[in-house]
Amino acid sequence: MENKQSSTSLKAVIAVLAVLLVGSLVYIFKLSSDTEKVQTVLTTTVSEKESVLKDLEELKATYDTAIAENTSMSDELIQERDKVVSLMAEVKQSKGDLSAFKTKMNLLQNKMKALMAENEGLKKENTVVKAQRDSTTVVLNESKKYNEALVGQNDELAKVVEKGSKLTVLNIQSSAYKVRSSGKEIETDKAKRTNMLKISFTIAGNEIAKSGDKTYYVQVIDSKNNVLGQKKSENFDGKDLTYSFTSTVKYENKTVQVSENLSGKNFEKGTYFINVFDKGELVSKSSFDLK
Template sequence: MELNQSNPRNSGLKAAVVVLALLLMGSLAYMYKLNQDKSEVDSTLTKTMTEKEKFQKELEAKIAEYDAAIADNTALKGELETEQAKIVELLEKLKKSDGNVAEMSKYKNEYVKLKREMDNLIAENNLLKEKNTSLTKNLDSTNVVLSNVKTANDTLTAKNENLAKTVEKGQKLSVLNLTTLAVKQRSSGKQIDTDKASRADVLKISFTIAENQIAKTGERTYFVQVIDSKNNVLGDKKTETFGSTYLPYSFQKTIKYENKTVQVQEDLPVKSISAGSYFVNVFDKNGDLVSKTSFQLR
């Protein structure tokens, strides 16, 4: 009788254990499901944030690309700056957004349109840049050619100037054998050489103009200057002006030159001259000293 009474109690206990086990399993399953859902949400959020960051970096790269294109300073600079401002505005919107799927989709669609316009502008800007580079190279080449031409012209001009100077120098007539002889003029007309100042009443001055085949023919004028030891000019004492220079001279001599040797002689009357050193200078029509000599009288 006692064994039969204990069976119902055991059955109830077993049933309670089964119920508790089922409840525990249900709780564990529910907790697992919650944890899995949380992981999926975290993964979705992480993925969304990663896409936002990538998109943000892409926009920043495009802004930098615009900066480089604007720096080229082509005719499209204004348009490039306008389109860059649109990208900057889109980037600011993205930074302020939550980065949800709807916003990301909206901003990416807007970016596709902006990128299409940007690609066209960048391509056109690169083409203009290439043309500018080509024009610059052509301009540089032209400048080099012009520089070479100028150098050649300068060289030719210098050569012509040197040649002209050489020809001018070659055309100058050489005055040689300048001599002065003091004489006493007698009433009969005869002239007697003397080296005494008290007896001299004429100075016979002579010089030779050398032959020069490349010199121009025509009249040549020379100014002869005779100076005594006291720096007095003998003779006519006339003055010729050469620019700002004044030349006092004793007499002027004009001859006809025909590319042949010419002997020039002139008598300079003197009166009561003193003993000492005398200096004779010959100047051409330009005032250049072409010959000089000196002599002594007792």
């Protein structure tokens, strides 16, 4: 009887242990299943975050490229780029659902597409404007060169006219004379007999020269380097000119013969030099000898 009771108790214990074992196995299975689900959720969340961040990086790179082109939209592009950078920071810190961030990212992407289209339009307009400006610059440069050429030609022409309008003094002739008390003039080449020099020159005709009274300064220098005659001085452009006499003629664009007498005494033997000046400019010269 006792053996039968012991057997019954043992079976009861075994049954209880069996139930506990089955319960433990069910719990372990459920725990393992939940862990796998959590790992799957975490893996999915990390993958989505990386995908969102990658899209945001590309969006930022697009803005950086457009900003570097320095168009009139640069300020607006910088503001939108900063929004992308701010969203990237939020995504990196998030640990849960990313749907809200994806919605913001889609809005930023749509805004970027609109801004890029507008920026491209502006770039094309700028290209057209630049081409027109370059064309205008070329035309202006050509006009400037043409005007400079005309100015240069006018300057050269003015110089030619100025040069051509100057009067030419030719054929300086010098003769020594002995003038008697009766007024008779006897030509000589002896210094001791000379008491007057007769000096003449020709002013050539010039149609484009300015007509009117013309004064020349005549300088006669003897063999001792002395200026003969009046020995007066005039200053031209800071330089003094000592002259023997002046000769003023009425010039009417036709050839004019000029003749002047220079009286004196104690003429030196040797070579005499005659210089004719138009104000301070030497326009003709000659020389002669007395024995």
